Amino acid sequence: MLAELFAAAAHGCRDRSPLTQRLLDDAAADLTRGGVTAAIMAGSERDRHGTVPGLRFAGAVHRLVLEGRAPDLAQHYPTVGGQPHLPTLWQDALPALHTHxxxxxxxxxxxxxxxxxxxxxxxxxxxxxxxxxxxxxxAERTVPFCVRLLEVGASGGLNLRPHHVGYRLEDRVLGDPGSPLVLDPEWTGRPPADLAHRLRVVGRAGCDLHPVDVSTEDGRLHLSSFVWADQVRRWNRLRDALDLAATDPVKVEQSPGPEWLAKQLARAERDVLTVVWHSVVWQYVSPADRAMGRAVLADAAMKATRTSPLALLVFEPRRVDDPDVGYRFELLLKLWPAGISLNLGHGAGHGTPFTWDVTPWE
Ligand SMILES: C[S@@+](CC[C@H](N)C(=O)[O-])C[C@H]1O[C@@H](n2cnc3c(N)ncnc32)[C@H](O)[C@@H]1O
Incomplete structure (x- = not known):
């Protein structure tokens, strides 16, 4: 059973991380013959499919490499300067697997x-x-609102500094060009907004069921270990985001989203737009939390005013009719009391590239 879950996780990495795919395929074969992987996975045999035991294994192995505890394996890991050589990957993994x-x-x-x-x-x-x-x-105002950003499912809080990130377009850099984190957003089209206006964020806060404290080495290693080691661009982005976080700490509170949101939304700020944001969270939220989250938001929406408006902004996968596509990641915006409801566009799961294409959000 575990071997099947490992093989399924390996399949999930195909075309995206040949290194992780090969590690998991070899580990699945090792599990079947009762090798060292079986000892490492002892106690996890009955874990649910949704806890992705294979990715937990791959993450733990990657962490060993990052900690310098797996020198033979490290030569295959680009995140520590290595170069994958898949035919010898497993034999070079074995010494560290046995030792640790x-x-x-x-x-x-x-x-x-x-x-x-x-x-x-x-x-x-x-x-x-x-x-x-x-x-x-x-609200018939000439100046855009300042924003208070509330993120549910913030993880390590790396998206709680959107105004301190640079966004490199062909003709200019939006946001903060001097930031340690400058993204290539790869936009097709542009947001339907005046890009010359700077975004002013006057407050931000986040919660998560399992927050990661990126001010600690343990937290940074934890997040880093789950980036597939041959996805170098993503790795560099994470490293720069961690550098930015070190200059501008924001604590992510440990809490289920709805309770936390209810507390945050109990306080409205005058002349500030409160934005509730979540990205790639909804699929993990229990039905009870979903219902409660909707109720908390509906209550706050009823109380929103022209001087203390409320927005819901989400970037989540949604099913689409095209069977070849299955689902895609869409950016949706609702505004109260304005009654605006827009689908702003769609993009890749990691946020870039992204196509701005505004339609009504039904
Ligand atoms: C795939 S991660 C996405 C993290 C982050 N939003 C991002 O875009 O990088 C999903 C996150 O949702 C959190 N989560 C799931 N259910 C939650 C809930 N009911 N309340 C708060 N956070 C939750 C998980 O702990 C996890 O950190």
Whole structure:
């Protein structure tokens, strides 16, 4: 059973991470013959499919490499300067797997797969510009609103600084060009907003069921270990986002989203647009939390005013009719009391590239 889950996880990496795919395929074969992987996964045999035991294993192995505890394997890992050579990957993994089997077993059991993708700051930034300007237009104000950003499912909080990130377009850099994190948003089209206006963020806060404290080495290693080691661009983006976070700390509170949101939304700020944001979270939220989250938001929406407006901005996968596509990641915006409801566009799961294409959100 575990071997099947490993093989399925390996299949999920195809075309995206040959290194992780090969590691998991070899580990699946090792599980079947009762090798060291079986000892490492002891106690995790009955774990649910949704906890992705294979990715927990791959993350724990990657972490060993990052910590310098797997020198033979490190030569295959681009995140520490290596170059994958798949035919010898498994034989070079074995010494570290044997030496650190107990540590790996404890880590695999204690870990949930946890990612935080800073590329999603690009659609967030564009969406916030639109929200701040549309809310101002609806309130007949000439200057866009300042924003208070509330993120549910913030993970390590790496998307809580959209105004401190640079966004490199062909003709200019939006946001903060001097930031340690400058993204290539790869936009087709542009957000329907005046890009000359700077985004002003006057408050931000986040919550997560399993927050990652990126001010600690442990937290940084934890997030880093779940980036597939041959996805170098993504790795560099994460490293730059962690550097930015070190200059501008924001704590992510440990809490289920709805309770936290209810507390945050109980306080409305005058002349500030409150934006509730979540990205790639909804699929993980329990039905009870979904219902409660909707109720909390509906209550706050009823209380929103022209001087204290509210927005919901989400970047989430949605099913589409085309069977070849299946689902795609869409950026959706609702504004209260303006009654605006827009689908702003769609993009890749990590936030870039992104196509701005505004239609009504039904
Ligand atoms: C795939 S991660 C996405 C993290 C981040 N939003 C991003 O875009 O990089 C999903 C996150 O949602 C969090 N999560 C799931 N259910 C939650 C809930 N009911 N309340 C708060 N956070 C939740 C998970 O702990 C996890 O950190």
């Amino acid at each position: 089997a107990d540590l790996l077993r404890r880590r695999v059991q204690a870990t949930v797969v946890q990612t935080n993708e800073p590329g999603r700051s690009a659609p967030l930034y564009g969406g916030l510009l639109v929200a701040a300007q549309e809310a101002a237009r609806a």
